[in-house]
Amino acid sequence: MKKDEGQISMVDISRMAGVSVATVSWVINQRKVGEIIQKYNYVPNMAAKGLKTKKSNFIGIIVPDITNEFFARIILEIQNNLRTQGYLALVCNTDENEDIEGEYIAMLNVAQMAGMIFFSGHTKLAEKNLQALPAIYIDWQPERFDGNTLIIESDNYGGARIAVQKLYKEGCRNIACIHSSKSISTHKRRYEGCRDQLESYSIQPRKNSIFRWTK
Secondary structure (H helix, E strand, O other), X not given: OOOOOOOOOHHHHHHHHOOOXXXXXXXXXXXXXXXXXXXXOOOOOHHHHHHXXXXXXXXXXXXXXXXXXXXXXXHHHHHHHHHHXXXXXXXXXXXXXXXXXXXXHHHHHXXXXXXXXXXXXXXXXXXXXXXXXXXXXXXXXXXXXXXXXXXEOOOHHHHHHHHHHHHHHOOOOOOOEEEXXXXXXXXXXXXXXXXXXXXXXXXXXXXXXXXXXXX
């Protein structure tokens, strides 16, 4: 059958584009699939995909207070970015309660998460139950971590020193330090920064100027 004037074939397109006929066919089919997805508002079932591939596509997120704007805004960005990579987030609010955190970690461990993100937590619980999982710790460090662990944190030590420098520059000499009584790296590093900067001014922190709070 003679080809109509002006009509081109996939062979012609492949030759002009410098690609294989199979590539041209793939591009055409992708467009057709995209049109069907848009027409019927198809949304992929991420859970079913995980069961089929036998690979979990869920990321557990442990957060101490979901109502805290600092945590809420970061979690929203994490959820959006995870979804573009084919993952779904399971957010677990612990209300800074060790028992609740332990229950969530046990549940997530059984569910075979693809990974975990900790905004805070009780280190021993995480280390005991989730040693084999890739984990990200936001703004705090576990007592032990290896190549399967990523830590993203602020310069808590340096920030504390800068704060003391500012106070000293303004004429303050009796500088107090308030920090949590909990053994968390974030609080510990802030205290150390405050202490070291005071000592650099030959000011020894007095016991009555160190305040620890509990919850």
